[in-house]
Amino acid sequence: MALIAVAILGAIVGSFLNALSFRVRTGRSVLRGRSRCMHCGTTLTAAELVPVLSYVFLRGHCRHCGTRISAQYPLVELCAAALGAAVFALNPAPLMFALWFVVWMTLLFTVVYDLRHFIIPWSCSGLLALLGLIHVWSLGFDFWSLAAGPLLAAPLLLLSLVSRGTWMGWGDGALQLSLGWLLGLTAGLTGLVLAFWIGAAVGIAALLGREGYTMKSELPFAPFLVLGAGVAYFLHVDIFSTLPALF
Numbered sequence: 001m002a003l004i005a006v007a008i009l010g011a012i013v014g015s016f017l018n019a020l021s022f023r024v025r026t027g028r029s030v031l032r033g034r035s036r037c038m039h040c041g042t043t044l045t046a047a048e049l050v051p052v053l054s055y056v057f058l059r060g061h062c063r064h065c066g067t068r069i070s071a072q073y074p075l076v077e078l079c080a081a082a083l084g085a086a087v088f089a090l091n092p093a094p095l096m097f098a099l100w101f102v103v104w105m106t107l108l109f110t111v112v113y114d115l116r117h118f119i120i121p122w123s124c125s126g127l128l129a130l131l132g133l134i135h136v137w138s139l140g141f142d143f144w145s146l147a148a149g150p151l152l153a154a155p156l157l158l159l160s161l162v163s164r165g166t167w168m169g170w171g172d173g174a175l176q177l178s179l180g181w182l183l184g185l186t187a188g189l190t191g192l193v194l195a196f197w198i199g200a201a202v203g204i205a206a207l208l209g210r211e212g213y214t215m216k217s218e219l220p221f222a223p224f225l226v227l228g229a230g231v232a233y234f235l236h237v238d239i240f241s242t243l244p245a246l247f
Contacts, residue, residue: 179192187238
């Protein structure tokens with residue numbers, strides 16, 4: 001029952017993250033104003049705003065004008081529900097659950113926003129950095145836990161500096177700083193390596209199968225960083241676990 005409850009909570013938060021991703025940079029208030037169809041402008045009822053279920057019952061189309069509803073809505077809500085349940089399974093203690101729930105909801109929003117706008121909001125990076133430092137503090141400010149953030153962010157920031165932001169956005173380095181603090185040195189390095197591997201595979205596949213895609217095409221990197229971090233965190237993958245013993 002607890003897993004179902006946190007999954008529902010995650011889906012509700014996912015619905016809010018959807019609204020946030022569509023309203024940011026449009027001048028519309030995030031906290032005020034009823035949700036409307038983005039095509040016809042009709043105010044949506046509560047029954048049309050139930051996470052996932054409304055999309056299924058409406059068959060992916062607006063009830064008023066018939067316009068197709070973006071698949072982003074149910075996908076983000078389902079991801080948020082799954083993340084909520086997964087976080088609770090690993091962190092049933094209330095305070096730890098709250099910390100990691102906010103972390104992964106923020107990371108999910110970062111992915112959605114980067115995919116839509118090709119930029120990582122500094123507000124997300126700042127919040128994640130704060131949560132990362134809180135996590136390091138809970139570990140007693142261990143040296144390697146504190147150093148993990150800057151050490152893992154340095155390569156990405158160097159790429160940004162050398163290329164003036166064309167090879168790697170500055171936000172990616174800021175995001176990796178937080179992931180280093182949250183995951184630790186070896187798990188964070190694992191996540192970073194996985195991100196490059198997955199990103200390279202996706203890039204090659206896009207070059208081979210996507211018309212108009214070239215080596216100069218922009219590819220958001222935050223989704224790969226978060227996916228790599230997710231594999232390291234949820235699946236306990238740590239290919240560098242013996243690294244601290246070398247020092």
